[in-house]
Amino acid sequence: MRVLIVDDEKLARDRLRELLSDIGGYDVIGEAMNGNEAVEKTAELNPDTLLMDIRMPGMDGLEAAMHLMGMEAPPSVIFTTAYDQHALDAFEVNAVDYLLKPIRRDRLANALTKAQKLTARQLQEVNQARQDPPARTHISVHLRGNIRLVPLPEVIFFLADSKYVAVRTAAEEHLIEDSLVNLEREFADRFLRIHRNALVSAAHIKGIEKSPSGTWQVNLKGIDKRLDVSRRHAASVRRWARNRPNPA
């Protein structure tokens, strides 16, 4: 079985590696230091199982698992953690595999033999159980069965189509399956709704102008494109612009 070890602490990764070689029959095909790397390496190396720490800098283990689920054949995931009370209770309730640090060999062996794939529902429940579920740091995009992570700060706007939502960065545009309502709720502190179908990154708004035809438009940093502000959102967008802390 091919295993990918994900932990931000080097000695914790070493320990897992050693325990796996003690148990035998497992092939450690790589290591990752955060959720970001975990997703990239999974796409690249195609492991059967991930041993993944929950608390990691950048993208944490739960978010990484969420992105992985969008893959065509996602690996099974066993979480490791030193202490994370709310998450642990939720794992227990939703039968998600996890190991407590310090990790024991027989527990590890046991977990690996029955390691299972996660479902979206399981992860959602776990995330909700956390006191203050953090917003995603990345948006995952699926390209030809593979997965790509777009860091949230690079996203300039989300534009809803009939079925998909387009994610626009300075260089590219991707389609994701999500709803604008969900995205708006999750990223309320960074994105601004300007139209029924558009959610714009506040940091990327250069200014708000009136077009020759009399409608309001948002001028964006990074790309040469203007987006219409709908009549319904005009008042709230202009209010936001007036109270903006430092117009840059």
Next chain:
Amino acid sequence: MELLNKEAMREWVRSAARQLDHDTVFSRADVEGEILPNFCEGRTIFSVAIVAQMLAILITLVTRRISLNLFHDLLLISLFVQWIGLASAGVLCVSRKYLNRLNNLRAFGMAYLLLLCVTWLVSESAVWLLFGFGKINTPRPEWYNYFHVQNICMSAIINALVLRYFFAKHELRVRTLSAERTKARAMLSRIRPQFVFSSMNIIASLTRSDPAKAEAAIEDMADLFRMMLSQDETLVPVKNEIEVAQKYLAIEGLRLDNRLRVDWDIGKFPRKAVMPVLTLQPLLENAIRHGIEPMTAGGVVIVRLWEHEDKIYIRIINPIPRTRAKRVEESHSMSLEDIRLRFQSHYGDTAKLEFGRQDEQYIVNVVLPTRKEPT
């Protein structure tokens, strides 16, 4: 065995978390006790009787001249005052459950009104009783109004004093309890489970790859735990505090590897300079937890320590991650408030703790008086 162990550990973790959540677990009555004492208890009723008797003697002495009739008057007055006293206790006994459910102010207001009613009722009954026994020939004698006004006034004053006493007693109990709770919470929050279990995992790893390092780490942890578990809030030499902090940093350094870099600069200190035990370590723990751990590349924690004009200055600077900065800042300042409380208990208002964000850094400034150890 395996199962037992896991269960035991989780139970420990849960009970620790429960302790931290004190307020939500226990209702107000459990923690603060009831506002009014239980007037159904023999002991309380006995004290009511004693107080009533003393009051009766006082009233007799004030209103009657010394004469042979004095004892006769005392008997009558005692009978009347005891009657009011015991009836009041009875009413409070019956209405106790209801009163304790109200908030403090309402409970006391309600009790006060009830007691005044009792006085009026007893006075009225006394008049009717005298009439019934033929001692007076009308239930409305000329002294009727005067009698009621007099009784209500006295009852108003006495009851106000008594309730004020209960209120003060209750306040005192609440304050003592909350002080103890703060202390217990401070004790518990010194040891972070995340740190304990991560470090143990790291040590388990080191026992194979580098037994000497593992040994040193266990020794450092033992010293650190000894300090954290110690009950006393004492002042220790600055040198000791720095040592403890360095042991803590050694363990975190193993865990975070090259992500944690510390830039120390320690000035000269008078040999007898002291500071509260575990001042530096929690400040550093905060800096690491909120500044270094969330950053993929880690960062530098800057520690400055110097003495100037009989004051100890501590400055700790850590980077803060750009994403989630606000959230991190909030929890950072929350743990710092705990430290502020500890400084207050040692120095009152003479210690200073300031913290805040400056661009992408979080800066904590501490000024402590160099209180010398008594020689």
